[in-house]
Amino acid sequence: MSAEIISVGTELLMGNIVNTNAQYISQRLADLGIDCFLQTTVGDNHDRLVEAVHRGLERSDIIILTGGLGPTADDLTKETVADAFNRKLVLDEPSLVYIKQRFAKMRHIMTPNNIKQAMFPENCIILPNPNGTAPGCIVEDGTKAAILMPGPPNEMVPMFEASVLPYLEKRSGYMLKSKMLRIFGKGESSVEYQLKDLMQQQTNPTIAPYALNGEMKLRVTARCKDGEDADKIMAPIIEEVKKRIGEYIYSEDGLELHEEVARLISASGMTIAVAESCTGGMLCSKFVSVPGSSNWFKEGCVTYSNEAKMNRLGVKKETLAEYGAVSAQTAIEMAEGIRRTAMADIGISTTGYAGPDGGTGDKPVGTVFIGVAAKDKSFYKELYLTGKRERIRNMACLNALDILRRNIF
C-alpha cells in the first residue's frame, strides 16, 4: 500500500512555519509499513492543489492532506478533493451543531463563513476534531482514498492518532504499538552513539530518537498482525537499551519529566513548595500544569529581588551580602525558607544568571544553583548552562526536576 502527503498552506511556502506535520505523518506511515514516496506542499491556490490531488491519486493508493479546512475563501481542500472524486459538498448537521456549540461555549459570535467547516464531500467519513472547529474527513472510492485533516499540529496529531491510525491499520492489516522512552541528561549524539548498532539493524521493532527542548525521546515501535504480541517484539530491544543508558531513562509510558516527578510526589504522599528566582515561575507552572496538582503542590514564590528573598523566605541579609543571591548558600536558604513558610515536606529553589546581562567572573551567565530542602537533609547542585535566556531557564527547571527524581524518591 502506498500513500503520499500533500501539505496545504501558503504559510509553509512562505517559510513562516516548518512542516512538522509531514514528518509526523511520514513516520507513522513508515511504522505501519505503508510506502510514502512523495510529500508535496502547495499554497492556497486552486490550480496547483488540483494538480497535486489528481497526480497524487494516480500515483498512490491514499493521499493525506493537511490544512485548508478553515472557514475562509482561501480554504479549498474539501472543494478540490470533492471535485476529484466527483462528489458534491453537503452540510453535515452534527458537525454544524458541534461548531455552533464550540462558539457558544467560547461566547464568541459565529460568523456565517464558519458554516463552511460543516460542509463535506457526500458519503465521506467525518473525523471529529476535539481541539478545533474544523473536523476532518476521509473520502473513499474503490481502492483510492483521500484523508483530510486540519493544519495546526495540535489539532492534526490527536486526530491522526484517534481516527486516522485505526483506519490505516484496518486497511493495511497491520497494527502498531509504540513505547516512548524518555531520557534526560544525555544529548542526542551521545544517545545515538551508544545505540548506533541497534538503530542500524532495526526492522521490527524500529527505534527512532527525537531531541526536544533539552530532553530526548526514543520511540520503539513494533508492527504486528492481529493476535501477535507487540510487547514481546519490543521487549529484547528495550532491555538492551536499558542496559546501556538505563539511568537516564525517566519514563517508559510517555510521561514528561515534570509529569513523572508529579507522579512520584503524589505517590509518596508528600507535599512540595517552590521558590524561584531565575526560572521566575516556570517550575511552578510545570507542576501546576499537571491535573490534580492541588493535592501535593503547596505554593510557590517568585522572589526575584533580594527584598523578596528576605521577606517571603527568610533568606538572611548576611548570606546575600557575603555569598550573593546566586550562590549555594542562598539556594539552600531559599529552599529551607519555602519549605518552612509553606509547611511543605519538600522545598526546592532556583537562583542563577539567565542572561543576557548579569553574571560575574567565576559565575558567568548560565550559572544556576538548585537548592533542595527535605525532612532530614538540605543540599544543592551547581549548573553551568549554555544558550539564551529561555533555554537557560528551561534547562534549570529540567535539572531541578531531575534532581528531585534522583535524590528524593
Added chain:
Amino acid sequence: MSAEIISVGTELLMGNIVNTNAQYISQRLADLGIDCFLQTTVGDNHDRLVEAVHRGLERSDIIILTGGLGPTADDLTKETVADAFNRKLVLDEPSLVYIKQRFAKMRHIMTPNNIKQAMFPENCIILPNPNGTAPGCIVEDGTKAAILMPGPPNEMVPMFEASVLPYLEKRSGYMLKSKMLRIFGKGESSVEYQLKDLMQQQTNPTIAPYALNGEMKLRVTARCKDGEDADKIMAPIIEEVKKRIGEYIYSEDGLELHEEVARLISASGMTIAVAESCTGGMLCSKFVSVPGSSNWFKEGCVTYSNEAKMNRLGVKKETLAEYGAVSAQTAIEMAEGIRRTAMADIGISTTGYAGPDGGTGDKPVGTVFIGVAAKDKSFYKELYLTGKRERIRNMACLNALDILRRNIF
C-alpha cells in the same frame, strides 16, 4: 520570477528528520519577492526525481534542489538535472583538488566513489562548500535554472547565504519588506471576515493572517524595486486595517503580548507583582522571560491553596467561604494583597478552574477571574475559556496581559 523547492532524501520521506531546509529557502525566497508555489520531497528514486525536475522546470523559472549530491550510487540529483538540461557530466578539476585536500586534512582515506562529487553538468556555476565534501552548482539554460545544494543544513545554509543569495538578488531585482501586526482578542475567522475584501484584492502589499497559540498575526508585505519606499506601499492598507480592527492590534513591530506589556510597564516607571492560582506561575514566567524584568517585576506568589491565599496575600477567610476561591471578590483581594505585600504599583491575579476536574454549575471548567489592583482602582474581568488545562491557563495569561494593556497604560 518563480521558484520551487525539491528536497531529495529518503530520510525525509521516512520522517527521520524534519525538513528545515525547505522552510529556510522558502523564507529567503519570500524575502526576495520570488514566488515559491511548490515544495516537493522525493526519495532517492530515479523516476520520481525525473518527474519532479521536469514538472518543476515546466512550471517555474528556477528549481532549487537540496540533497543527493553525495558519493553513493543512491545520489542522483546531478545526473537527473544534467539529463533534463541535455548536458553531460564532466570532471571539475578544482573541485577534485578541494575534495582530495579535505580528505587529507581529516586524515581519511578517499574512496574512489568520492570522485563523483567533483563531476558536474557541463558549463555550470560551481558553488563552493566550505563545510562538506560536496560542492553545489547552478545549471542555466535561457530563462530556466536549477540550483543544486547539499542536504545537511549546516552545509546548505552557508552555501545559500554565500553563493545562492547574491545570484538570486541579481536575477530578481526585487526587495521585500514586511510588517507584522499582532492581534489579541479576535479569532482568525473573525479577523478574516472583517478584512475579507482587503485580502481578496491584495497584490502589493499582501496581507497574510496566522493563528498562533490563542493569538493572531497579520503580515503585511510590500515588494519593491531598488529605491522604492516599502513603507509608503504598506501605509494605506495598514491604516485601513487599523480603522477596522485597531483596538485588537497590540504591536506593529513583532513584539509578543507579554513583551509589549513589559515595554509599557518599563516605560511607565511602575512596578508590578503577580498572584496566581490557576495559571500557577505561567504569568510570572512570561514577565521574567523578558530581559531586564528585574527592574519592574517585584515578585510573584503561586497561591494555589486557600491557606496560601490567606497567609501570603491576606485574602479574607470570609471571602473564600462566602464567594469561593474562584470569584471576583477573591481575585480582587488577591490582586490587592500582592500589590500591598510586594509594595508594587500594580497587582494582578488569576483564579479559575483550569480543569479537567473542578468547576461548579454556574462556574464550569474554563471560568477564570482576573483581578487588577492599581493605585486608584481595583477591578476584575470574568472569562469563559475552552480547551484543555494548558490552553485555559495560557489564555488566562494572555487575557491578563491584554487587560493590563487596555486598562492601565
